[in-house]
Amino acid sequence: MADSTTLGESLRRNGVSRRGFLKFCAATASMMALPPSMIPRIAEALEKARRPSVIWLSFQECTGCTESLTRSHAPTVEGLIFDSISLDYHHTLQVASGEQAEAAREAAMHENMGKYIVVVDGSIPGPGSNPGYSTIAGISNYDMLMDTVKGAAAVVSVGTCAAFGGLPKARPNPSGAVAIQDVVKDKPIVNVPGCPPIPQVITGVLAHYLVFGKLPELDSLKRPLAFYGQSIHDRCYRRPFYDKGLFAENFNDEGARKGWCLYRLGCKGPMTYNACATLKWGLGWSWPVESGHGCLGCSEPDFWDAGGFYQALSIPTSNVTRTAAAAVAAGAVIGVAAGLANKAKKSGAAKKHQTVTVDQLGKG
Amino acid sequence: MSSLSIERGLYDFKAVIDAPIASYFSSCVHCGLCAEACLFYVETGDPKYTPIRKLEPLRRVWEQEYTIVGKLKKLVGLSKPVTDDELEEWKELLYASCTMCGRCSQVCPVGNDIAYMVRKAREGMVSSGHAPEPLVGAATRAVKIGSPMGVKWPAVQNQIKHVEADTGLKIPIDVQGAEYMPLLSSMEIINFPEYLGALAKIFKQAGITWTIASKAFEATNAGLQIGSSDIERELVVRVVDEAERLGVKFVIGPECGHAFNAIRWDGPELIGRPYKFRVLPARHGRDQLRRHAGCRYPQLVLRRRRRREQHGGVRAPPAQGLRRQAQAAGGGRARAPGDGVRQLPADDRGGPRALQDGDPDRRSHRDDRRAPERGLRRLLEPRQNANDLRRQGGAGGQREMNSYDRTLSR
Amino acid sequence: MDFLLWVRGPAFDVAVAIFLIGVVARLFEILLLGRKPLHSEPKGGEFGNGMAEIFKRSVPLPDIVKRGAVTLVGGYVFHIGLFITIFLFVPHIELINSIFGVRWPGLPNPVVDGVTVVTMVAMVVLLVHRLLQPVKRMLSGFEDYLTWVVTFLPILTGWIAYHRLVNPYPLILGIHILTVELLLIVLPFTKLMHAFTLFLSRWYNGAVYGRRGVQS
Incomplete structure (x- = not known):
């Protein structure tokens, strides 16, 4: 339930020191590419912020996003922010179940009408497809989503499934899955894609909302620029090897052992916008490329269908070889037909040739 | 028709x-x-x-x-x-x-x-x-008279008489079974009769039988120049018929580039079969008659025209140095290996200058004192050339040259 | 991203298909016109001389080096640059490898980057020359400028994509691939076809002269 205690009070009640709190504010500022002068303002704003009500809807998802979120939990200060919001409905994390759970959602909606935030993970079966692919408490995902967002201040689509459709939407998309932004048109939406998203990015977006009372600056795909403004490739520590033309050719060669660029092994870093290379994962311990595997491009739309994970980015996604063979055959047929027609025309013209004589020339 | x-x-x-x-x-x-x-x-x-x-x-x-x-x-x-x-x-x-x-x-x-x-x-x-009128005229004369410049057999006979008198050697005519049959261009007949004399001397020294064909002495092919395979074929057939009738082993093409091309390369394609004789370029007649002109004709014409227009001020010649020297007017395109033509430094008079095998400096055209070369050089000097023509009474040819010049100059 | 997937998928297929159909059909169309059988006694080989000419023609005759300096130097720089940017840039090698199964080492990216700039400069110089030099201006029509544009665009967009001057990257990468597809589609039906017929033409030329025993 939303209450009137401020975030600052809540944090102190939970034993977070002033020092720890400011550290969190500094991290938030740097994550969001804000100048250090903003840290006091962030602290001030967070101190005073009312704990907003958050309704977390999980649809066609794998719970990986929630797993990621919980990784930011216990020991770190960013985990505590979730003590500082009022997470009124999250069917994986809440104790209540069945009718109680749904009643909690309804209650949060009524009490905070127009002010609550809806966080969604997972895609939903589109309005045109069979709603039976995914229901909660007998309510179709679509109905529940539309009903819930009606009174929301903003919608945060967490994870690639919610943001862009993700795995459920991958070809051939049997459930007719769509992204949240495909059906929710009249609310401010933030996409926090990733499979899963980096925990700090999820919390960072919420922190931004708490601090500024509005959503962060977004790119064309509605992703917060602070986290998705630069590509993996541009911030990759292996970038110098790319520029020098030093590539691992397979996962077991010298180049792989020496940590050379993984482009040829299918790294999608150049087309992927995310903060993995800077924030890293597991408390800043490592991230996929550092562990020796190319980026899958999981925070990009339709990354499942963007060609093989182990095929270089420049490789076409379709079976060009077969197309090419067919095209050569077709070209040969057309060419021979045109060539024979030309030949007939040429010999026809030659037959029309009348011997030129000097008498004719004189007359000409 | x-x-x-x-x-x-x-x-x-x-x-x-x-x-x-x-x-x-x-x-x-x-x-x-x-x-x-x-x-x-x-x-x-x-x-x-x-x-x-x-x-x-x-x-x-x-x-x-x-x-x-x-x-x-x-x-x-x-x-x-x-x-x-x-x-x-x-x-x-x-x-x-x-x-x-x-x-x-x-x-x-x-x-x-x-x-x-x-x-x-x-x-x-x-x-x-x-087709331009002067070439129509040339083609008509070639087909009807036998030579584009209107040179008839009696004119050749006349020159032969002079050459025989000058050299004391007999010029064989229509000899059945002779080994070589050289062709002549009108220019060579009227302007450079010494060519005939030189041939006679060389064949005598080499001890080879040869003959001039009275019905096919003319080498030039106005059909090639005007660009009509029908007329070109008609003119080639004359030579082929006569050469095969006389049973010669070799026909020696003239120096003239287009004429050589017509008889050597175009001919068999035009009649649709190989010859029963072989065609050799003049310079391969026992390896002594080597000569070739780079075509300065357009330059000559255009410069004369510009001189007329601007009263002097001849522009620098175009760059030289074609690997393959193939510039005889009206179709000269072939250049045989062994010519040693590799680099052609500028002739100080402006034209490309062919070099021959061996040391290019020593064996340039310029230093060559052989008669055909003197003739060539005269050919390259327009005024003298015109005077020569007038002096030698080649009035028909001169008219022809002038009218073609006019075409070019227009 | 949808756009990138489209240009990497269906659009690429269509472009490659049109390109290959066009090139193969055009080659047949040309070759089937045939040559008349030759009867004159050859003085030299056709085939060998033709093949040799394919290479020899790449060296300009000293004759025109001075007069055609802009065209020659510009042309050389542009063509060599094009070759390097197409065939020695690692992402391109990967593409070729995925289709033909052959790969070779690429050049370091900054080198390719520099070459790309030089190539574009050469192309601009050639375009200006085409607009200013009387012979070229007279010869040039719509097709000449169209082919310049469709050749220039992939180089420019590739360079922009590499430097990420336009965001997001999938958009500019998609545009780059799309311009290449445009080039592929236009190539067989314009003078760009010389990329293939050049070998025929040089061979014919060398063969004709070779048969006549002409030194080259």
């Missing part, structure tokens, strides 16, 4: 386009380098002389008739048909401003043989009635 018409011309355009021409037109990237090799462009600076542009009518026929896109364009009415007026306009470009020297064919970076295409385009020009 129907008269010449644009329809006949277009049929011939369609008939002459073969795989190489289609490939050449497909390859042209409009880089304009052929212009830099064309004496007419270099001397005048007028872009209309760009060699590949001279083929624009032929190119359009190719595009409209033989390409997928061109056929589509024609279907929807996007292409401009080749017209009679256009061909008339192109007459100057395809005849008066092309000697088929082949320099463009040699510099084209994609390898287009532009001179070959000019020769083929002329077929359509002839049958559409757009």
Whole structure:
């Protein structure tokens, strides 16, 4: 339930020191590419912020996003922010179940009408497809989503499934899955894609909302620029090897052992916008490329269908070889037909040739 | 027999386009380098002389008739048909401003043989009635009289008499079973009779039988120049018939580039079979008659014209140094190996100068004292040449030269 | 991203299909016009001389070096640059490898980057020359400028994509691939076809002269 205690009070009640709190504010500022002068303002704003009500809807998802979120939990200060919001409905994390759970959602909606935030993970079966692919408490995902967002201040689509459709939407998309932004048109939406998203990015977006009372600056795909403004490739520590033309050719060669660029092994870093290379994962311990595997491009739309994970980015996604063979055959047929027609025309013209004589020339 | 018409011309355009021409037109990237090799462009600076542009009518026929896109364009009415007026306009470009020297064919970076295409385009020009008058006259004389300059057998006989008197050697005529049969150009008959004398001396020294054919002494082929295979064939057949009747083993082509090409290369294709004799270039007549002229004809004409117009101020000659020296007027395109023609430094009078085997400095044309070379040099000096012609009474030839000059100068 | 997937998928297929159909059909269209059988006694080989000419033609005759300096130097720089940017840039090698199964080492990216700039400069110089030099201007029509544009765009967009001057990257990468597809589609039906017919033309030229025993 939303209450009137401020975030600052809540944090102190939970034993977070002033020092720890400011550290969190500094991290938030740097994550969001804000100048250090903003840290006091962030602290001030967070101190005073009312704990907003958050309704977390999980649809066609794998719970990986929630797993990621919980990784930011216990020991770190960013985990505590979730003590500082009022997470009124999250069917994986809440104790209540069945009718109680749904009643909690309804209650949060009524009490905070127009002010609550809806966080969604997972895609939903589109309005045109069979709603039976995914229901909660007998309510179709679509109905529940539309009903819930009606009174929301903003919608945060967490994870690639919610943001862009993700795995459920991958070809051939049997459930007719769509992204949240495909059906929710009249609310401010933030996409926090990733499979899963980096925990700090999820919390960072919420922190931004708490601090500024509005959503962060977004790119064309509605992703917060602070986290998705630069590509993996541009911030990759292996970038110098790319520029020098030093590539691992397979996962077991010298180049792989020496940590050379993984482009040829299918790294999608150049087309992927995310903060993995800077924030890293597991408390800043490592991230996929550092562990020796190319980026899958999981925070990009339709990354499942963007060609093989182990095929270089420049490789076409379709079976060009077969197309090419067919095209050569077709070209040969057309060419021979045109060539024979030309030949007939040429010999026809030659037959029309009348011997030129000097008498004719004189007359000409 | 129907008269010449644009329809006949277009049929011939369609008939002459073969795989190489289609490939050449497909390859042209409009880089304009052929212009830099064309004496007419270099001397005048007028872009209309760009060699590949001279083929624009032929190119359009190719595009409209033989390409997928061109056929589509024609279907929807996007292409401009080749017209009679256009061909008339192109007459100057395809005849008066092309000697088929082949320099463009040699510099084209994609390898287009532009001179070959000019020769083929002329077929359509002839049958559409757009061949220039002087060449029509030359062709008519060649077919009807036997020589484009109007030289008849009695004139040859007359020169033979003089040569026999000068050298004391007999010039054999119509000898059945002789080994060699040299051909003569009108120029050689009228202007350089010493050629005949030199031949007689060489054959005597070598102890080889030879003969002049009274019915086929003329080497030049106005059919090639005007660009009509029908007329070219008619003139070639005369030589072939006579050579095969006399049973000679070798026909010696003349120095003249186009004439040699006509008898050596075009002839068998025109009659559709190999000869029963072999054709040798003059210089291979026991390896002593070596000579070849780079074609300075357009330069001469254009410079004379400019001198007339500007009272002096001759521009620097075009760059020299073609690897393959192939510049005889009106079709001289072949140059044999063993010529040693590698680099052609500028002649101080402006023309390209062929070098021969061995030390280029020692054996240049300039230092060559052999009679044919003196003749060549006179050929390259227009005024003297004209005087010579007048002096020697070759009035018909002179008229011919002048009228062709006028065509070029227009 | 949808756009990138489209240009990498269906659009690429269509472009490759049109390109290959066009090139193969055009080659047949040309070759089937045939040559007349020759009867004159040959003085030299056709085939060998033709093949040799394919290479020899790449060296300009000293004759026109001075007069055609801009065209020659510009042309060389542009073509060599094009070759390097197409065939020695690692992402391109990967593409070729995925289709033909052959790969070779690429050049370091900054080198390719520099070459790309030089190539574009050469192309601009050639375009200006085409607009100013009387012969080229007279010869040039719509097709000449169209082919310049469709050749220039992939180089420019590739360079922009590499430097990420336009965001997001999938958009500019998609545009780059799309311009290449445009080039592929246009190539067989314009003078760009010289990339293939050049070999035919040089061979014919060399063969004709070679048969006549002409030294080259």
